[in-house]
Amino acid sequence: MCLMAKRSTYHHGDLRTALIRAADEIIAEGGIEAFTLRAAAKRAGVSPAAPTHHFGGVKGLLTEVDLLAFERAGSYLDEVPETKDAAENVRALALAFVRFAVENPGHFRLMFRGDLVDRDDPRYPAVSQRPALRLGKAVAAYHGRFHIDMKRFEDAAEILGGFATMHGLAQLVLEGKALVFFRKTNVKEFIEIDLPRILKEIYP
Template sequence: MSPRATYHHGDLRAALIDAADQLIAEGGIETFSLRAAAQRAGVSPAAPAHHFGSVKGLLTQVALLAYARAGDYLDSVHDTPDPAHNVRALSLAFVRFAVENPGHFRLMFRGDLVDRDDPRYREFSHRPGLRLGRAVATYHGHRHIDMNRFEDAAEMLGGIAAMHGLAYLVLEGKALRFFKGAQAESFLTDELPRVLEQIYPALPPPALPVL
């Protein structure tokens, strides 16, 4: 049965999103086009524009999927009583997502290609950022976060920005240049955990109450 024969009750829209998602996974933004998505889905070249209006409309749907996947990577990390362990593990999961999904990672932060006014964008994009940002804040001793408080918002921003930059350096192979003999295949398991131990060293034990 041809792909076209299976489309009914809205399946075409989902098929186009899936096709675009696959293209981004395989070649990133550079090789993506509406025509290629239509060809992958087995429909006419006009179908993507009809359903999504533009390249941006379709890529926004793919970006939302990418944010959901990033959230899944971070959700695979279970909290422990140790704030240092938590923030390191979440940071490692964030960088691993970037390395294993390079096309999607680059797309997620392209304001020219993603509609940030989409009503679902805030929910999807905040999920991974809040988890990581809260772990950073907790590591620094702020367990009750108030995003309306400048200091809390600034601390979360700084932590997320640091991991975002680190993810890009690893993704582009530039982080390897800091460590003689480092290999791209093993960097996530060998060097990066030690880097994160330097960024987030173990915290001293809590002081005993004075009797």
């Protein structure tokens, strides 16, 4: 099928979806560095002007991918069953979050690049806070705090502290710093064997 024929088959909503999917795939395969509006348009088989027309520019399209990334991270955490053991819950969620980061490095990095996305998007607070709330509430429960009100300073601080620990750990594993610290070279083995032991030391 020629490019012009392919373009003519898109409806407005389909074109937006195709561009988001194209950008999502580019980030998955090559990270943020590989992304350009032109690359997304080429992958979707549409005019180079289409991304700007539909999303206003780089930030608009990357915001859509960023929201998908947070949803994907939330899905990893949703697969972790909640038990009566607060420490085990924290360790299992931390492990899942690190796995998400390692298996989706481009998306993980995009999630924390406020300069590349529109955090004023009305959908952003609820979607982006979902993983942090799940992780943070688990840490709060570990410390004996079960009734969380994000409007209370102490509770918000508890959530932030818990998520900061998880994020920092994921970042260190993703960048290879944690492996160097423990003189390891295989990421998969580190996550499967060493990381559970490390988490048990942090959250006994």
